[in-house]
Amino acid sequence: MTKPLLKVEGLKKYFPIKGGVFGKVVGQVKAVDDVSFEVMEGEILGIVGESGCGKSTTGKTLLRLVEPTEGNIFFNDESITELSDEKMRLLRRDMQIIFQDPYASLNPRHTVEKIIGEPLLVHGMKSAQARKERVKQLLEVVGLSAYHASRYPHQFSGGQRQRIGIARALANNPKLIICDEPVSALDVSVQSQILNLMEELRDQFNLTYVFIAHDLSVVKHISDRVGVMYLGRMVELANKDALYDTPKHPYTQALLSAVPLPDPDDKQDRIILQGDVPSPANPPTGCAFHTRCPYVMDVCKAVRPEWKEVSEDHFAACHLYNDNDQSEEQQKPLMQVES
Amino acid sequence: MTIEEKDHKDQRLAPQQQLLEDEDIEVVSPFRDAVRQLRKNRMAVAGFSVIVFFILLGIFGPLFTPYTYDGQVLTNRLLPPSAENWLGTDDVGRDLFTRVAYGARISLMVGFFAVTGALFFGTILGVISGYYGRWIDMLISRIFDILLAFPSILLAIAIVAILGPSLQNALIAIAIINIPIFGRLVRSKVISLREEEFVMAARAQGMKNGRIVMHHILPNSLAPIIVQATLGFGTAILEAAALGFLGLGAKAPKPEWGKMLADSRDFIQLAPWTLIVPGLSIMLVVLGFNLIGDGLRDALDPKMKN
Numbered sequence: 001m002t003k004p005l006l007k008v009e010g011l012k013k014y015f016p017i018k019g020g021v022f023g024k025v026v027g028q029v030k031a032v033d034d035v036s037f038e039v040m041e042g043e044i045l046g047i048v049g050e051s052g053c054g055k056s057t058t059g060k061t062l063l064r065l066v067e068p069t070e071g072n073i074f075f076n077d078e079s080i081t082e083l084s085d086e087k088m089r090l091l092r093r094d095m096q097i098i099f100q101d102p103y104a105s106l107n108p109r110h111t112v113e114k115i116i117g118e119p120l121l122v123h124g125m126k127s128a129q130a131r132k133e134r135v136k137q138l139l140e141v142v143g144l145s146a147y148h149a150s151r152y153p154h155q156f157s158g159g160q161r162q163r164i165g166i167a168r169a170l171a172n173n174p175k176l177i178i179c180d181e182p183v184s185a186l187d188v189s190v191q192s193q194i195l196n197l198m199e200e201l202r203d204q205f206n207l208t209y210v211f212i213a214h215d216l217s218v219v220k221h222i223s224d225r226v227g228v229m230y231l232g233r234m235v236e237l238a239n240k241d242a243l244y245d246t247p248k249h250p251y252t253q254a255l256l257s258a259v260p261l262p263d264p265d266d267k268q269d270r271i272i273l274q275g276d277v278p279s280p281a282n283p284p285t286g287c288a289f290h291t292r293c294p295y296v297m298d299v300c301k302a303v304r305p306e307w308k309e310v311s312e313d314h315f316a317a318c319h320l321y322n323d324n325d326q327s328e329e330q331q332k333p334l335m336q337v338e339s
Numbered sequence: 340m341t342i343e344e345k346d347h348k349d350q351r352l353a354p355q356q357q358l359l360e361d362e363d364i365e366v367v368s369p370f371r372d373a374v375r376q377l378r379k380n381r382m383a384v385a386g387f388s389v390i391v392f393f394i395l396l397g398i399f400g401p402l403f404t405p406y407t408y409d410g411q412v413l414t415n416r417l418l419p420p421s422a423e424n425w426l427g428t429d430d431v432g433r434d435l436f437t438r439v440a441y442g443a444r445i446s447l448m449v450g451f452f453a454v455t456g457a458l459f460f461g462t463i464l465g466v467i468s469g470y471y472g473r474w475i476d477m478l479i480s481r482i483f484d485i486l487l488a489f490p491s492i493l494l495a496i497a498i499v500a501i502l503g504p505s506l507q508n509a510l511i512a513i514a515i516i517n518i519p520i521f522g523r524l525v526r527s528k529v530i531s532l533r534e535e536e537f538v539m540a541a542r543a544q545g546m547k548n549g550r551i552v553m554h555h556i557l558p559n560s561l562a563p564i565i566v567q568a569t570l571g572f573g574t575a576i577l578e579a580a581a582l583g584f585l586g587l588g589a590k591a592p593k594p595e596w597g598k599m600l601a602d603s604r605d606f607i608q609l610a611p612w613t614l615i616v617p618g619l620s621i622m623l624v625v626l627g628f629n630l631i632g633d634g635l636r637d638a639l640d641p642k643m644k645n
Binding site: 060063096097099101104105109118122123165171 | 368369535536537539540541542543544545546547550554555558559
């Protein structure tokens, strides 16, 4: 974990809202709004957030499957935002993605052999025999068997399909894999199998993951560092333990307090947020979270908080941690308790 | 261990055992599965038999008769069906069976080439329009709209009028009027598939647009295209007959079914078989294709699967 493999600076993705008879652009959905982070070589960076907070869009933008509106993405110190389609195509050897829905992400008309072998073919492995061997090898790596190669996706269970998706992503020995909610479509017992497989593969092939999920315990299990997103923005990013033990941002605190504990007698102090997530088409001014934040101050409504290091390797975007604002106490804010 | 516990344990073991024994699961390709479904559908099988009958008639029919399709025997005019002339003769003494058999060749060829042509150009235009979108989609879609705004037979007449009446030009006209039907179908299918996750996955693997279209989008849009092609076969034959009837298709001695109908209009009371034979042939072939088309639609529709 020495140098950053992936560096994201000020990434934005706005989707136009078209309306009226002539399809004029009448607004923008700010799916990803100024997100910056780094992913170190060999680490697993988890990204969590509610549905609709832009975490999947962020993941797809990193591979330019969705074109970013603004911002810079560096992969191996090379900016990829300006690359031509052909150069990007070749670079996709090194950056791969595992999709959320194992039922939708495999072509139903292709056999497993073709699904896993196709990326090999398009990146230059012309010999059918060599591809066949590699497919067999990959199937065994992900815990399936060589004889599965001739089957079609509909003949597999969800977990098995996700293994096929993983094998496909691994085919060309990538450096980075974006995991876009890879286990959220699977049932719990299968989730752990897939997570363990992914961890093994990371060690075996020296992979780097960006692991996107909405399940906090899954992210905690697998990640080295975790970023929290809210309404298209990154609100906090820290080492897993620091984030889960001493969350800084009020949103992270509320989110973590919502994790159910497997103990029926445990009485938790929960922070219950009021209201709903605002629309990303019309996000609040200043800090996006100010409409629901229990510690809201005047400055939150006017000024967007800066993304900065609040303690060592612990980043957050919140006015509570402004150094120059001495009137605000630096201590951990008191929780509003409801039980 | 109580019984319940034992049951519970067995259940937990079950998936493991399945994994071990599934080596001999039969691999069924989607195509084979569709054929299997189709064979269960009696109406589709009936339609298929009718078409096969006419294909065989076209190929081998003329071998059974001593006559040629244009051999006039003026002493044998308007004879009813008999042992010598199985389906009777027409107003200049030509054997109707021989003419209908040759006519089957013409109709099936017209159907085949018109559908193939329309399918080819319609698919290309539909893919370009659906995959690339933006102004090119706008342009192609509006051209389709204009073509579809004309009554199809009127448009075919106009095209034949420009190119000159002949069987070949009638075929071209029928192909052209069918292009927007296939084009729109392909376009709508491409647009919905373009957003599918496995297409995005193909892009993420680093595949080129051409490969994505040929290997991922088109194979998955095949089902409705096949159905439309089968139904279009019938329509094309009908349109060819209509053009022939109007004298805009095949020329005189050629035994085109529509032309045969037109030529024997005057003898409907005197010798009804001269109309019934080609008329029934058109009806049966078109019905055959429609039955297959309906059967295919059911066989290829995932919602109809049990």
